[in-house]
Amino acid sequence: MLYVKAPAKINLTLDVLHKRPDNYHEVEMIMTTVDLADRIGLMETERGIHIESADRFVPNDSRNLAYQAAKLLKDTYHIKSGVIIKLDKQIPVAAGLAGGSSDAAATLKGLNKLWNLNLSLDELAELGTKIGSDVAFCVYGGTALAKGRGEIIQQLPAPPNCWVILAKPTIGVSTAEVYGAFDVNKAEHPNTQKMIEAIENKDYAGVCANLGNALESVTLSLYPEVAQIKDQMKKFGADAVLMSGSGPTVFGLVQQEARIPRIYNGLRGFCAEVYAVRLVGERDPLA
Ligand SMILES: C[C@](O)(CO)[C@H](O)COP(=O)(O)OP(=O)(O)OC[C@H]1O[C@@H](n2ccc(N)nc2=O)[C@H](O)[C@@H]1O
Numbered sequence: 001m002l003y004v005k006a007p008a009k010i011n012l013t014l015d016v017l018h019k020r021p022d023n024y025h026e027v028e029m030i031m032t033t034v035d036l037a038d039r040i041g042l043m044e045t046e047r048g049i050h051i052e053s054a055d056r057f058v059p060n061d062s063r064n065l066a067y068q069a070a071k072l073l074k075d076t077y078h079i080k081s082g083v084i085i086k087l088d089k090q091i092p093v094a095a096g097l098a099g100g101s102s103d104a105a106a107t108l109k110g111l112n113k114l115w116n117l118n119l120s121l122d123e124l125a126e127l128g129t130k131i132g133s134d135v136a137f138c139v140y141g142g143t144a145l146a147k148g149r150g151e152i153i154q155q156l157p158a159p160p161n162c163w164v165i166l167a168k169p170t171i172g173v174s175t176a177e178v179y180g181a182f183d184v185n186k187a188e189h190p191n192t193q194k195m196i197e198a199i200e201n202k203d204y205a206g207v208c209a210n211l212g213n214a215l216e217s218v219t220l221s222l223y224p225e226v227a228q229i230k231d232q233m234k235k236f237g238a239d240a241v242l243m244s245g246s247g248p249t250v251f252g253l254v255q256q257e258a259r260i261p262r263i264y265n266g267l268r269g270f271c272a273e274v275y276a277v278r279l280v281g282e283r284d285p286l287a
């Protein structure tokens with residue numbers, strides 16, 4: 001069995017510029033990986049693509065993004081053999097943390113090895129774009145500015161080190177629904193350039209000050225409990241707080257480790273899924 005790690009991402013910024021003729025939105029966003037990961041096991045078999053997962057929210061058929069990744073490689077490169085894909089899910093589902101996209105990216109990278117395809121990361125990212133807008137970022141990992149519909153990736157240095165508290169309310173959010181309700185005239189736009197400068201200068205206060213997500217107000221108006229979690233996380237002592245992606249997960253940045261128990265335990269009082277993880281920020285050299 002070949003194992004591959006599929007880390008979650010958070011959006012330090014997410015700006016939506018306009019709706020495009022293809023019905024996607026033009027975005028500009030800064031994403032970074034965190035140390036919360038699914039584990040993917042890949043085993044060659046005679047034929048077919050078989051998904052095994054104990055998570056009841058994860059489809060085990062062609063709707064699974066890891067299945068789609070395997071199918072795409074199999075069809076494109078005329079692979080005869082099949083694969084069993086074991087998904088050990090740690091990333092909450094439909095959370096705004098790119099769980100499915102990261103599973104797809106890890107499957108592409110793992111099968112590239114298992115099937116000796118020798119494709120470059122750039123080639124895998126291009127294939128990944130056919131599966132979803134976040135897959136290209138997940139192929140590279142680390143920290144990046146993503147443009148276009150999310151598939152044009154410019155690598156950035158790692159942000160200053162810190163802890164990330166993730167809190168996911170019990171609701172799952174549909175990305176399409178949130179983009180569908182987005183109104184460009186009402187949107188707040190983060191300052192992407194200032195965030196890039198803060199990251200480059202390893203300026204933690206600057207990163208905190210420039211967090212911003214144009215989709216946040218849309219999700220907050222659909223699901224008021226997300227606003228509550230934001231308020232609680234601030235009250236318990238996070239340095240800065242934002243919703244990730246289209247939500248509903250809220251993340252808080254914390255530099256002092258001693259503050260984590262109060263925030264973690266406070267949130268656990270009314271939110272079932274809470275995680276305290278490190279920012280990874282760097283590309284995995286072994287990936
Ligand atoms: C919210 C984010 O996760 C932030 O990282 C991404 O922008 C969404 O990435 P994703 O989940 O990989 O999205 P996709 O699977 O490609 O698209 C899901 C749906 O979201 C909408 N969508 C997505 C990306 C984009 N730039 N504009 C959009 O309008 C489209 O309605 C699309 O049908």
Ligand SMILES: Nc1ncnc2c1ncn2[C@@H]1O[C@H](COP(=O)(O)OP(=O)(O)OP(=O)(O)O)[C@@H](O)[C@H]1O
Pocket residue numbers: 057058059063064065066087092093094095096097098099100101103104134172173175245246247
């Ligand atoms: N491997 C997978 N893991 C989790 N969900 C998957 C997977 N493949 C397909 N899905 C489907 O995708 C939907 C969205 O799940 P996912 O966890 O990828 O959302 P997300 O974290 O909001 O992603 P993003 O941040 O890229 O929008 C789920 O409702 C689920 O049915």
